[in-house]
Amino acid sequence: MKKILIIAAATLSLASCASDTLELTNPNRITSDIYWKTEDDIKSALAATYGLFKNVDGGYWGVRGVELSNGRGDDFFIRNDVNYLYQLSTFTNTPDNAAATNVFNISYRAIFRANQIMENIDKAGLADDKKNMYIAEAKFLRGLNYFILAINFGDVPIRLTVPAVKEDYFIPKSPEAEVWAQIVKDFTEAAPALPVTRDNAEKGRATRGQLWVTWANPTYT
Incomplete structure (x- = not known):
């Protein structure tokens, strides 16, 4: 009986130690609890957002985006050996077209x-001028x-917050006029805090002049 009690006590002790050991942060995994702490975190998040423009499968300045935009114009004609791309040139694509x-x-x-970025930037403890600049960049x-989305699809859902629960993912489309109104709002609010120019090390990031060119010339790419 004595042996059984000793074994049971040892088992409980080991279980307690194991529980404490398991309550550790995985150093190899980035989570929202440990991210958004520094300015570098904000910059990395912005870089990841910019990077999607060149995404090969769906970035607007990636392969499929160029095919979607130029394939419907006079720049080139897509040959017919890839059906869903050929549909773009002949204006016969359906809503489930892969490129679109x-x-x-x-x-x-x-x-x-x-x-x-906009919802988490306060966690980084930045000075107001830097915080406002990064928010402006995210709004741009x-x-x-x-x-x-507006020039390619017209009516689309307007999402201005990060979904918190499953039900938040399912929102209806907004009329195209409301989408354009949101674009104007984002650009207008972003402009004052964006720099007029950037040095070579930051070339390609949003500037006030770049915003004006984008807005004033809808076909600008």
Whole structure:
């Protein structure tokens, strides 16, 4: 009986130690609890949002995006050995066309990332001027992605926050006029806090002048 009690006590002790050991943060996994702590985290999130423009499958300046936009114009004609791409040139594509679907999905992935930046930036403890600049940059990116959606799809859902629960994912489309109104709002609010120019090390990031060119020339790419 004595042996049984000793074994039971030892088992409980080991179980307690194992429980404490398991309550550790995995150093190889980035979570929202440990991210958004520094300015570098914000910059990385912005870089990930910019990067989607060149995503090969659905970025608007990636392969499929170029085919979606130029394939419907006079720049080139897509040959008929890839059916869903040929449909773009002949204006016979359906809503489930792979190229169009990929551009749609990537645009919303970028919008999701921009919204994440705006919702979490306060955690980084930045000075107001830097925080406002990064928020402006995120709004520019969100507005530019809605610009892409508006000129290609018209009525689309407007998502301005990060979904908190499953039900938040299912929202209806907004009329195209409301999408354009949101684009104007994002660009207008972003402009004052964006720099007029950037040095070579930051070439390609949003500036006030770049915003004006994008807005004033709807066909600008």
